[in-house]
Amino acid sequence: MIEIMNLTVVYPDGTKAVDDVSLTIRDGERVALVGANGAGKTSLLLALVGVLPLTSGTVSADGLELSKKTLSDIRRKVGMVFQNPDDQLFMPMIADDVAFGPRNYGLGEEETARRVDGALDMLGISHLKNRSSLKLSGGEKRMAAIATVLTMEPSALLFDEPTAFLDPKARRGLIGVLKKLGQSQVIATHDLTFAEEVCSRTILLKQGRIYADGDPKILFRDEKLMDDCGIEAIM
Amino acid sequence: MHMADALLSPAVGGAMYALGAAAVTYSAVKVKKDDLGEKKLPVMAVSGAFVFAAQMINFTIPGTGSSGHIGGGVLLAAMLGGAPALLTIAAVLIIQCLFFADGGLLALGANIFNIGVIPCLLAFPLIYKPILKRGFTFKRLTAASVITVVVGLQLGAFGVVLETLASGVTELPFGTFAVLMQPIHLAIGLIEGIITAAVLGFVYKMRPEIMESTVAGTPVGSQVSVKRVITVLAAATVIVGGALSLFASSNPDGLEWAIINTAGTAELEAADDIRQSAAQLQEKISFMPDYDYATAGEEGSSTGTTVAGIVGGAMTFVLAGVTGLLITLSKKKKGAAKA
């Protein structure tokens, strides 16, 4: 469970990226974060894992409040999958990238290997284990990036634009994977039909604030509401 | 300007290795001490990849119709600081050596010194920093970049000349080699300097915060550390170079022939002494003496030996080829049997 209370994030240049957001994400819930470019989706996600400092408000995961002391534990509980897999995959071989997290947390080689194999198997990419990320397709890279986070066995996952760089088939595969994963998920996306299929709840963001919170099937068809947020509604 | 293995002797290569390793260790310690490692690592890594990529971009040299590319040492130093820049350049050189055969494994030390240590640890703190210390203007940035790159490249090219000559693999007289190398690298340096200035100017305009840190960083301590670097490097060179020379002296190679072939007759006698003592040493070490040194220079006298030698050499290659072929064939057979 992730609890966000009155969260505000202000950049050094004065831009208010997240403005007084309060939100609770229950265990196993999949929530879509929708808003125009610059609405604060990525900033909100980055604040949840302490990459962006909180200006005010609190964030907690499974009852543990985010602070300097708990940073490392929070990041283990909440896994972040970045928009561009190239930001996440940097080792020569996929296996090393996927083992990066567990090794950093000092799990033994045996446990690390078990988790690596488990995550790759779960995502159906065991054959990529000893490949270099240089030559993977967009869809394969996306799966590998997800695997790098799954090996930390987090209780919640954050996704930033997971359908970016994917062709329709890979996008379909991703939908299957996200539905299969048991963790609670927060998914920032512009892809409304994707959000509708994967998530039972949608948060509409506008200029860093929560503009609406509800069932995607209803919200995405509310032309006036969507237009206010600068997004085209589903007809 | 990458040195190749085949142009170096083990002694020179080894000495330069010691220098390179000392410089890398020093920089790694400094980066760690300044606590830059964790925070700066991704920036260094991307900058290294950047230099690699930037070297692929050819630009046209105005008026000549030919093209060149940038080296990047000073650019990296200006962006990252001297020690991180050296580590970055060294890592790039290792990758070029291992994966692209650009500069050899033995020549790695020499290349790290010529292309890394000189611009990053010498030219940058001694020239670039003092010029910009009095305040940052585009004029000063341009002057600092051009002068630092030119001096760094001249010293680097001179390093190539000295290392090659000290190895005695080529026959080039010092003067000729220097006259060939230095002006070419002056032209390349001027262009690279201008590009470096342009790039830094652009970055300063768009993102001043990236650069201010290195310009302002560690102004006083730098002189002291440079002195220390030089001391450590010099000591390492002497020790390793000395040790390897002992090993290598069993091999009377280039230097001897250079003396015989390029010196005047007056010096020939002295050279003869060297040659003879070297030949004696050779005889002591090899339990069969080398093919006849003393008469090899005289026309005809060793023709028989040589023809036999050539035939023997050719047979060796054929034998090697057949061995390779047999292994490949037997592997294929095995593979087929398995399948």
Place this chain on the structure above:
Amino acid sequence: MANMRSKINEIYALEQLSGGDSAVHRRHPLVKLVSAFVYIVLVVSFGRTEFLRLAPFVFYPVVLMALSETPWRIVLGRMALALPFVIVAGASNIIFDRATAFTIGGIAVSFGTVSFFSILYRTFLCVTAVLLLVAVTPFAQLTDQLRRMHVPDVFVTLFEMIYRYIGVLLDEASTMYTAYMLRSTEHRGLQMAHMGSFVGQLLIRSYDRAERVYAAMKCRGYGGAARRGARRKLQPADYAYLALTCLPFILLRLVDAAAVFERLF
């Protein structure tokens, strides 16, 4: 730019090979590293004109390439890169060293010519030895070995990350370059006037990327601490490999095999 794309493929080609499974691939990375190093030092320790004594050294690349099933095409292609500077430096020998080494069929062959070919031959031997090392040793094993040899961890991690990012940045650079070339009339390369903003743009993008990479690393518990794979012990086969690849050549360095044959016949 085709040039950059092909670079990416070049990196990838060796990486693919290193994943192979042969008697050579299975050896400990340390013995492969030491073997390559010893071999190169031996090769360059010969005098300039000792072309013939170097002949048997060709067995090292030939046998290892055959055993590891490394295709010659890749190695020879890479070889071309190393040649230009070597040819220039070596050609000077032909000009400056005209003393006759021997005559064959009435044609005098100078020491310069002999040493020129000797330099080319040595370049070939050294380059193949290095490329072979990389073609039979997975990158992760190589860096793991470097860490064990007490190469500073900052440096090894940097090395790993640069290796990875070259591909990503070459891709970025080549896309920018293609877009530039499609809009320029002279198809010769970037003009000097645009160099600053083009390269600067690439640099700033690189920095932004670096920041995101760092964030992604931190999110997975990165703290700059040393990480190591499982320790691997040297097996008898590893010692055998070391002995088989080093001893014959050390012997050939100390003993002039050609002269021995001459004495015998």
